[in-house]
Amino acid sequence: MFKKLVIPAVMISFTVASASAETVRWARAGDAITMDPHAQNEGPTHALNHQIYDSLLQRDMSGAIIPSLATDWSALPDNPKIWRFNLRKGVKFHNGASFDSEDVVFSLNRARADGSEMKELLSSIKEVRAVDSHVIDIETNGANPLLINNLTNMFMMDKDWSEDNDVTTPHDVAKGETNFATMNTNGTGAFMLVSRSVDEKTVLKANPNYWGKDNYPNQVTEIIYTPIQSSATRVAALLSGEVDIIQDVPVQDLGRVSSTDGLQLATAAQNRVIFLGLNTVEGPTSELKVRQAMNIAINRDSIKKVVMRGQSDPTGVIMPPFVNGWTKELNKYPAYDLDKAKALMAEAGYSSGFDIVLNCPNDRYINDEAICQAAVGMMAQIGINVTLDAKPKAQHFPIAKGGDADFYMLGWGVPTFDSHYIFNYLVHTQTEDRGSWNPTGYSNADVDAMIVSLESETDLSARNDTIAKIWANVQDAQMYLPIHNQVLNWGMKSNIDFDVQPEDQPHFQFLKFN
Amino acid sequence: MVLLLVALVSFIIFRYVGNPVDNILGQEATMAQRAALEDALGLNQPIYLQYFDFLVSAVQFEFGNSYRGALPVAELILSRLPATLELAVTSAVFGVFFGITLGIYTAINRGSFISNFILSSSLIGVSLPTFLIGVLLIWIFSVELNWLPSFGRGEVIDLGWWTTGFLTMSGLKSLILPSITLGLYQMTLVMRLTRAEMLEVLKQDYIRLAYSLGLTNKQIYFFHALPNILIPVITIAGLQLGSVIAFAIITETVFQWPGVGLLFINAVYYVDIPVMSAYLLLVGFAFVIINLIVDLTYILIDPRLRDNQLKSER
Numbered sequence: 001m002f003k004k005l006v007i008p009a010v011m012i013s014f015t016v017a018s019a020s021a022e023t024v025r026w027a028r029a030g031d032a033i034t035m036d037p038h039a040q041n042e043g044p045t046h047a048l049n050h051q052i053y054d055s056l057l058q059r060d061m062s063g064a065i066i067p068s069l070a071t072d073w074s075a076l077p078d079n080p081k082i083w084r085f086n087l088r089k090g091v092k093f094h095n096g097a098s099f100d101s102e103d104v105v106f107s108l109n110r111a112r113a114d115g116s117e118m119k120e121l122l123s124s125i126k127e128v129r130a131v132d133s134h135v136i137d138i139e140t141n142g143a144n145p146l147l148i149n150n151l152t153n154m155f156m157m158d159k160d161w162s163e164d165n166d167v168t169t170p171h172d173v174a175k176g177e178t179n180f181a182t183m184n185t186n187g188t189g190a191f192m193l194v195s196r197s198v199d200e201k202t203v204l205k206a207n208p209n210y211w212g213k214d215n216y217p218n219q220v221t222e223i224i225y226t227p228i229q230s231s232a233t234r235v236a237a238l239l240s241g242e243v244d245i246i247q248d249v250p251v252q253d254l255g256r257v258s259s260t261d262g263l264q265l266a267t268a269a270q271n272r273v274i275f276l277g278l279n280t281v282e283g284p285t286s287e288l289k290v291r292q293a294m295n296i297a298i299n300r301d302s303i304k305k306v307v308m309r310g311q312s313d314p315t316g317v318i319m320p321p322f323v324n325g326w327t328k329e330l331n332k333y334p335a336y337d338l339d340k341a342k343a344l345m346a347e348a349g350y351s352s353g354f355d356i357v358l359n360c361p362n363d364r365y366i367n368d369e370a371i372c373q374a375a376v377g378m379m380a381q382i383g384i385n386v387t388l389d390a391k392p393k394a395q396h397f398p399i400a401k402g403g404d405a406d407f408y409m410l411g412w413g414v415p416t417f418d419s420h421y422i423f424n425y426l427v428h429t430q431t432e433d434r435g436s437w438n439p440t441g442y443s444n445a446d447v448d449a450m451i452v453s454l455e456s457e458t459d460l461s462a463r464n465d466t467i468a469k470i471w472a473n474v475q476d477a478q479m480y481l482p483i484h485n486q487v488l489n490w491g492m493k494s495n496i497d498f499d500v501q502p503e504d505q506p507h508f509q510f511l512k513f514n
Numbered sequence: 515m516v517l518l519l520v521a522l523v524s525f526i527i528f529r530y531v532g533n534p535v536d537n538i539l540g541q542e543a544t545m546a547q548r549a550a551l552e553d554a555l556g557l558n559q560p561i562y563l564q565y566f567d568f569l570v571s572a573v574q575f576e577f578g579n580s581y582r583g584a585l586p587v588a589e590l591i592l593s594r595l596p597a598t599l600e601l602a603v604t605s606a607v608f609g610v611f612f613g614i615t616l617g618i619y620t621a622i623n624r625g626s627f628i629s630n631f632i633l634s635s636s637l638i639g640v641s642l643p644t645f646l647i648g649v650l651l652i653w654i655f656s657v658e659l660n661w662l663p664s665f666g667r668g669e670v671i672d673l674g675w676w677t678t679g680f681l682t683m684s685g686l687k688s689l690i691l692p693s694i695t696l697g698l699y700q701m702t703l704v705m706r707l708t709r710a711e712m713l714e715v716l717k718q719d720y721i722r723l724a725y726s727l728g729l730t731n732k733q734i735y736f737f738h739a740l741p742n743i744l745i746p747v748i749t750i751a752g753l754q755l756g757s758v759i760a761f762a763i764i765t766e767t768v769f770q771w772p773g774v775g776l777l778f779i780n781a782v783y784y785v786d787i788p789v790m791s792a793y794l795l796l797v798g799f800a801f802v803i804i805n806l807i808v809d810l811t812y813i814l815i816d817p818r819l820r821d822n823q824l825k826s827e828r
Binding site (some may be wrong): 034039062171183200230233237239390393428 | 585653684782
């Protein structure tokens with residue numbers, strides 16, 4: 001009798017100890033906005049949803065595309081407009097329902113519905129069809145060689161669960177709706193949602209029926225996710241041992257984290273480029289020579305050294321190195337040359353300089369306002385009198401892209417890892433449905449035609465040639481002054497073996513303990 | 515009237531906060547989609563129409579849905595209110611209790627070393643900005659000493675309509691640093707006021723009379739002097755309670771305290787107009803209520819006010 005009582009108690013204490021050893025307490029600056037996988041196209045939201053939901057294919061910790069719920073895929077040989085995906089068999093949702101092609105058709109249609117923020121990424125899709133229970137076809141309007149790049153954050157939901165809970169469409173902010181999926185989940189992912197309190201704490205536990213048990217280390221049994229907005233508090237929480245891993249380590253605290261016993265700093269280039277845009281239609285900056293002068297008057301090395309404390313990757317092109325179309329030659333940035341810059345200014349007729357306002361965000365990019373302040377000083381050296389106007393992002397972006405700014409800062413991440421994503425938003429003439437982030441006034445009909453042609457060109461080498469041609473045009477026009485690519489820093493306990501993911505998305509099934 | 519003005523002013527401010535459309539639609543949205551959403555949200559309407567719509571629904575306690583996360587605003591604020599109120603009340607109690615105690619102590623023991631030390635170190639409370647005090651406390655008590663948590667509310671117990679951190683050890687521990695941070699300014703103010711009033715009162719004739727009647731020091735300080743200084747102290751402490759709720763924004767951000775202040779800050783970043791307007795209205799409402807309560811307390815404390823009341827009723 002006595003024995004019977006003791007054994008369970010010992011077992012319980014054992015399981016508790018081992019479970020807490022594999023708990024990861026994770027903090028970053030912002031919380032996910034919603035758990036609805038298609039309602040927001042935003043970094044922290046995707047990062048949290050990736051633990052719970054799976055996509056057909058995903059990017060691993062190095063940024064390479066790997067199979068997830070689809071095992072393999074290819075365009076049909078006789079019809080490049082149709083992509084065929086073979087789905088993984090034996091996958092179960094967290095509620096026990098089986099995953100099959102019906103769920104994929106449902107989820108992709110949901111992601112294309114009104115209210116979805118993911119629908120732009122799927123705009124080339126004409127129809128999604130189930131071929132049999134574990135094969136689906138995606139038909140696109142024209143051939144789309146890069147369709148799969150747009151599917152890495154496209155999460156799969158259970159059709160029956162969504163119908164039962166009346167969440168067959170993402171919540172539509174404009175209609176003032178709320179829905180069940182905002183706070184509840186049912187995915188196929190490595191972790192299941194236990195509890196969630198917005199801006200406070202989200203607890204996830206390992207999914208015992210996870211399909212990827214043999215594919216990944218899966219050493220984490222529980223995740224406790226706490227957003228901590230104040231960067232000083234976030235670092236303090238890591239230093240005091242209250243959390244195990246933090247994203248967004250502020251650059252001034254990098255040394256402190258890496259020199260603390262028991263902590264380590266992991267660093268990698270981020271998929272985000274920071275640059276300054278110029279008005280090419282009106283004012284002094286409409287002169288190409290002025291823009292060229294400004295480009296070589298920026299001392300990128302000293303911005304890296306002084307403003308970024310070494311944590312940036314200076315560049316000569318507005319494209320992060322992961323992106324298709326990136327070359328070393330494009331990335332090479334021009335030498336800082338004041339004499340030449342002054343000569344160019346004189347040639348353009350502005351030897352005595354001019355006045356201009358630089359619009360800059362102060363809460364969006366790493367040290368955004370400080371970079372702008374540095375640029376003000378650098379421009380002064382060639383006689384340009386810059387007034388800095390730094391604002392929070394909610395005010396900055398409407399100004400920056402509304403065409404009201406002559407000189408402004410912007411950062412750009414490329415979720416599809418292809419140059420087209422940059423051209424479509426930043427280079428194409430500003431129209432109803434393209435060029436929404438190109439207020440520079442740059443407009444070149446040939447370039448526009450080439451950008452549109454990229455969407456249906458299936459011959460990859462011809463496509464890459466076109467990309468190179470467009471980049472040559474962009475570099476000649478110089479409507480953007482590239483500064484650098486951002487660098488990501490994650491601080492974590494020394495016993496954690498985890499790579500920094502270029503999209504800033506930790507996938508905890510990959511995490512290992514030393 | 516006050517509430518109407520608060521609503522109007524906050525509405526005018528929102529014009530300058532920015533445009534929520536970008537946050538809602540994401541960077542891939544086209545110009546056409548943006549225009550459509552601005553129409554749907556009524557952002558293109560003239561400001562007085564938006565204001566009128568807001569008032570009509572606010573009167574019915576209908577604040578709409580948050581743009582961020584699409585939850586009903588009233589529900590969102592109610593779920594965050596316990597955290598803020600527990601923090602505000604704890605820090606107000608801390609501020610008033612220590613403020614009055616230390617104020618009396620420094621008034622009675624004028625010029626002693628401890629009094630001078632308290633007075634000069636209390637300057638820190640008024641001169642250092644709240645976020646710096648918070649970060650300093652985190653640094654000392656969380657990072658260096660590892661005694662207290664640096665963020666969050668700890669474990670909370672859900673009572674259905676209220677979540678409380680008062681009932682768990684980690685909840686109480688989490689409350690200490692934020693309450694000190696938030697209450698320090700209040701404490702300093704109350705302390706200095708109490709001391710000044712106390713010194714003033716102790717010079718009065720009736721105190722001298724009390725001494726000559728042979729009353730003990732204790733009786734004089736607590737039964738004759740203290741009640742007479744309470745009116746100004748309560749006025750200030752009461753008005754400060756309003757600003758404690760308002761200033762909680764900074765403390766909540768530093769300590770990641772999941773209250774309405776943090777909700778408001780996130781709403782500002784996101785240009786979440788429904789949450790911002792409801793919050794400002796709530797703070798305005800809190801100020802009005804607190805002023806009312808302060809006025810009513812006078813009557814309780816001051817017998818003269820009570821007597822006037824009685825006379826006029828006669």
